[in-house]
Amino acid sequence: MFESYIEEYNEAVFEIDKEGALDVVESALEKGITPEQVVFNIIIPSIEEMMAVIEKDPDTNLAQHFMTAQIAAEITEKMLAKFTTPPEVIGRVIIGTSYGDLHSLGKRIVIGCLKSMMVEVIDLGVNVKPEDFVDAAVEHDAQVIAVSSMMVHTATGEEGSIRVRALLDERKLADKIKLVVGGAPYRFDHQLYTKAGADNWAADGVTAAKVISQLILEVKT
Amino acid sequence: MTPLEILSAAITGLPAPRIPIFCNLLDQGARELKMSPEQYFSRGEYVADAQLKMLKRYGHDNVWSLSYVGKEAQLLGCQKILFAKNGVPNVADFVIKSWDDIAKFEIPEDITQHPHWQSMDDCLKILSHEVGSTHPICAYVTASTTMPVLLMGMDKWMELVLTGPADLRDELVKKCSDFFQQQITALRAAGANVIIYSTPFGSPYFIPKKMISDWSMPWMQRDLKDGAAGVVYYCGMAPFNSVIEQVMEQLKVSVFYPSPLDDLAESKRIINTQGLTCGVIDDIKMINWTTEETRAEVKRMIEIGKAGGHFLFGTGVMPMDIPEENIVAMLEAAFEYGRYS
Numbered sequence: 135m136f137e138s139y140i141e142e143y144n145e146a147v148f149e150i151d152k153e154g155a156l157d158v159v160e161s162a163l164e165k166g167i168t169p170e171q172v173v174f175n176i177i178i179p180s181i182e183e184m185m186a187v188i189e190k191d192p193d194t195n196l197a198q199h200f201m202t203a204q205i206a207a208e209i210t211e212k213m214l215a216k217f218t219t220p221p222e223v224i225g226r227v228i229i230g231t232s233y234g235d236l237h238s239l240g241k242r243i244v245i246g247c248l249k250s251m252m253v254e255v256i257d258l259g260v261n262v263k264p265e266d267f268v269d270a271a272v273e274h275d276a277q278v279i280a281v282s283s284m285m286v287h288t289a290t291g292e293e294g295s296i297r298v299r300a301l302l303d304e305r306k307l308a309d310k311i312k313l314v315v316g317g318a319p320y321r322f323d324h325q326l327y328t329k330a331g332a333d334n335w336a337a338d339g340v341t342a343a344k345v346i347s348q349l350i351l352e353v354k355t
Numbered sequence: 356m357t358p359l360e361i362l363s364a365a366i367t368g369l370p371a372p373r374i375p376i377f378c379n380l381l382d383q384g385a386r387e388l389k390m391s392p393e394q395y396f397s398r399g400e401y402v403a404d405a406q407l408k409m410l411k412r413y414g415h416d417n418v419w420s421l422s423y424v425g426k427e428a429q430l431l432g433c434q435k436i437l438f439a440k441n442g443v444p445n446v447a448d449f450v451i452k453s454w455d456d457i458a459k460f461e462i463p464e465d466i467t468q469h470p471h472w473q474s475m476d477d478c479l480k481i482l483s484h485e486v487g488s489t490h491p492i493c494a495y496v497t498a499s500t501t502m503p504v505l506l507m508g509m510d511k512w513m514e515l516v517l518t519g520p521a522d523l524r525d526e527l528v529k530k531c532s533d534f535f536q537q538q539i540t541a542l543r544a545a546g547a548n549v550i551i552y553s554t555p556f557g558s559p560y561f562i563p564k565k566m567i568s569d570w571s572m573p574w575m576q577r578d579l580k581d582g583a584a585g586v587v588y589y590c591g592m593a594p595f596n597s598v599i600e601q602v603m604e605q606l607k608v609s610v611f612y613p614s615p616l617d618d619l620a621e622s623k624r625i626i627n628t629q630g631l632t633c634g635v636i637d638d639i640k641m642i643n644w645t646t647e648e649t650r651a652e653v654k655r656m657i658e659i660g661k662a663g664g665h666f667l668f669g670t671g672v673m674p675m676d677i678p679e680e681n682i683v684a685m686l687e688a689a690f691e692y693g694r695y696s
Contacts, residue, residue, distance in 0.1 A: 150517055150563065150566075152517075152518055193559065193597075195559055195560055195561055195562055195563055196513070196560060196561045196562070197513070197516075197517055197561065197562045197563060197566070198563070200510075200513050200514075200517060201517060201518075204514070204518070234437065234439050234442075234445070235445070236437065236445045236446070236447060236508075237445075237508075237509060238508065238509070238510050239508075239509040239510040239513060242510045261437075285442055285443055285445075286442060286639055286642070286674035286676065287439055287441045287442025287443065287674065287675065287676070288439075288442065290642070290676060291439075291441060291442070318592070319639055321616065322592075322615060322616070322637050322639040322640065323637070323639045323640045323642075323643070325643070326639070326643075329643065
């Protein structure tokens with residue numbers, strides 16, 4: 135019963151038609167679909183389907199990724215206010231851009247997707263010191279630290295994820311907190327994430343949400 | 356033949372002893388002069404001096420008048436740049452903080468009177484005097500549809516482009532297009548003979564092709580209304596093979612600087628003899644490659660592009676972590692494999 139909604143919703147998102155996507159949800163609610171069903175049976179499967187499409191189709195674009203995240207986050211926030219009981223959070227992630235890096239688009243896409251997937255996100259913003267990532271992860275009992283870098287020197291520099299990795303190792307937290315990185319430089323060298331000390335990486339914001347939720351499950355099991 | 360003549364021959368398809376070889380050394384200038392980035396970028400003379408020194412040392416074909424991309428934002432009111440000792444300076448103060456700021460945002464009446472123009476002008480004058488008749492002098496100009504990224508940040512701009520009021524979006528782009536036209540005219544007048552037209556919103560990696568046709572293209576046509584002489588189509592290292600034919604037809608641009616993520620053979624097939632295909636090495640990988648790996652990649656690329664002429668070998672923005680020996684290996688290989696005779 136939800137397949138047609140998912141199809142129509144994703145069609146609208148892919149066409150960067152925010153109103154169209156909101157109409158699909160509105161129409162579902164009018165037909166008696168609950169807010170919980172909207173999130174768990176339409177929005178989350180739609181994001182997962184989008185992830186599969188992006189993985190197969192390199193011609194998807196940043197605008198589509200952005201809209202996937204923004205629309206999903208907006209609808210989820212509205213639906214959550216109408217939930218009869220608060221949903222179970224699957225895990226927690228600390229996110230920010232690396233020290234010296236002020237580019238926030240990728241981070242914003244990741245956050246939008248994660249929130250819709252019931253992952254609690256603590257956003258430290260831009261230009262974040264390595265110590266702050268680790269301290270926040272410990273304080274909030276997060277399973278993952280996500281570091282976004284748009285420039286080569288912030289992706290591979292000593293004050294970026296390399297230092298986060300060193301701190302996790304020093305404090306013997308490597309099994310409890312996983313480190314994921316993303317951003318333009320990693321798209322050009324797929325092995326760069328290992329040099330940056332990360333456990334994994336993602337080529338785009340939507341896929342990053344998938345990678346992060348998998349790492350959360352890995353830590354929790 | 357001079358490097359400038361070799362470049363011209365490659366564009367027109369005339370015989371030349373070798374392909375043109377571009378190496379974009381920008382942030383390396385501060386290291387070259389043993390200065391902090393703040394000190395180095397404070398004067399156009401320093402940038403010109405470093406460019407000429409590096410040109411002499413490496414022997415590539417081009418020099419750059421660009422200090423850093425954020426300079427354009429400074430011409431439009433940006434008050435703070437975040438410098439880094441090992442990389443690209445960042446815009447740290449957005450001129451447009453909310454949509455309400457767009458109405459009151461103004462471009463300078465004459466950018467050549469702006470204090471931040473002075474260093475660019477000084478740099479270009481020196482380069483022009485020293486190598487203007489023999490070498491390509493590159494300048495960088497951001498397209499009107501991308502300039503707002505420097506003014507308000509990428510995510511805020513993306514939000515306005517995709518979900519905001521179209522009239523407000525276009526009000527800002529029009530101002531940026533007016534600024535672009537002033538800037539390209541001033542850069543040409545000061546001696547730049549290669550204009551890198553940075554237009555990420557002209558790449559299908561950023562927005563759908565339909566949006567490029569319906570929205571970006573008319574603005575790009577407006578940006579380049581005075582002609583595309585010396586203009587290089589570049590999308591900030593984002594791929595754009597699938598729009599090359601449209602750009603050639605509608606913008607009359609004939610020189611393309613594709614992404615290393617584009618299929619180079621496909622770029623060459625599309626552009627063919629109608630213009631110049633630039634083969635751009637993935638210089639992020641060069642950070643960790645051996646000299647042998649670097650040479651092998653240069654050889655592979657030149658084998659794809661060299662036949663039939665109309666080909667240039669070039670780099671991205673050359674991260675500072677690339678080992679010196681890889682820069683040397685890359686250029687040696689490019690000169691060796693790029694020979695026609």
